[in-house]
Amino acid sequence: MEPLTIGSDEHGRLFCRTFIETHKPFEARDIVWPELDEESLSRLKGLPVWDEAARTEAATAVKVQTLGETETDPILKEAIALQGYEEGRHAEIINLLTKKYGIPTAAYGEPERPKDPTWTFLRTGYGECLDSFFAFGLFDIGRRTEYFHKDIVELFDQIMQEEARHILFIVNWAAYLRARRPLALRPAFDARRAWNILAQAFDRVKGAMQMAGGNGGGNGDGKTEKKGTQDGFTLKSHTAFGDFKLRSFLELCLAENERRLSVYDPRLLRPTLVPGFVRLLVKVLPKGR
Numbered sequence: 001m002e003p004l005t006i007g008s009d010e011h012g013r014l015f016c017r018t019f020i021e022t023h024k025p026f027e028a029r030d031i032v033w034p035e036l037d038e039e040s041l042s043r044l045k046g047l048p049v050w051d052e053a054a055r056t057e058a059a060t061a062v063k064v065q066t067l068g069e070t071e072t073d074p075i076l077k078e079a080i081a082l083q084g085y086e087e088g089r090h091a092e093i094i095n096l097l098t099k100k101y102g103i104p105t106a107a108y109g110e111p112e113r114p115k116d117p118t119w120t121f122l123r124t125g126y127g128e129c130l131d132s133f134f135a136f137g138l139f140d141i142g143r144r145t146e147y148f149h150k151d152i153v154e155l156f157d158q159i160m161q162e163e164a165r166h167i168l169f170i171v172n173w174a175a176y177l178r179a180r181r182p183l184a185l186r187p188a189f190d191a192r193r194a195w196n197i198l199a200q201a202f203d204r205v206k207g208a209m210q211m212a213g214g215n216g217g218g219n220g221d222g223k224t225e226k227k228g229t230q231d232g233f234t235l236k237s238h239t240a241f242g243d244f245k246l247r248s249f250l251e252l253c254l255a256e257n258e259r260r261l262s263v264y265d266p267r268l269l270r271p272t273l274v275p276g277f278v279r280l281l282v283k284v285l286p287k288g289r
């Protein structure tokens with residue numbers, strides 16, 4: 001296999017083509033939702049993610065679609081527009097799911113179109129890198145414990161894999177953009193990118209601290225209504241998911257991250273920041289019994 005020069009036309013074509021060729025065409029409205037028994041329904045309702053997921057996916061769709069509209073390179077445009085379409089499909093799937101199973105979600109306004117689509121996509125993309133890394137591990141725990149209905153697990157497995165493709169695209173796209181900038185402009189690019197990554201990481205730490213403090217981590221209306229189900233989730237999930245040690249959880253996230261990204265062309269770049277940091281952390285954390 002020929003080595004790849006990051007930033008070359010060939011690199012651009014490869015990460016775009018990989019993205020386009022691995023897209024799974026289907027319509028959200030064609031999904032056949034399983035009928036759930038009481039127990040399965042209450043598990044699904046108890047997941048404290050629906051409000052945030054509905055809002056985030058809708059906002060991400062608009063951000064990515066705006067960049068797709070403004071991009072001038074045809075292959076980049078096609079790949080980015082397709083990613084925007086997938087984000088819109090995620091939002092639609094969550095809307096359909098919450099309607100089907102009667103899960104209340106807080107209303108959210110029309111997402112704003114970004115003023116600087118390139119940097120907004122970059123910032124959102126790095127946020128996805130952070131979120132997906134842990135989501136892959138959490139999802140695998142859910143799958144292994146058979147806590148949720150198998151059809152729902154299968155559907156979300158596909159969404160997880162789409163997120164894996166998104167983060168693969170974003171790290172390659174960011175490296176491609178950087179490499180195509182004149183040398184003198186790269187430090188400014190690096191600084192702005194680092195600042196954006198830090199802002200995203202800080203956001204997550206703030207959210208986690210609010211959760212730990214019993215604040216629910218939400219920032220919208222309907223927080224009080226959600227609180228009861230979140231407490232329920234903590235209790236139920238603790239018994240179902242077992243006493244998962246932090247170290248094992250991080251190892252699982254690392255393994256899942258690698259597994260999900262291993263199916264794509266090995267010449268493409270992989271996210272390194274979060275996995276690298278977590279690998280270091282795993283080294284210093286005590287081994288569980």
Ligand SMILES: [Fe+2]
Nearest residue numbers: 057086087090
């Ligand atoms: Fe998404």
Ligand SMILES: [Fe+2]
Nearest residue numbers: 087128163166
């Ligand atoms: Fe995504």
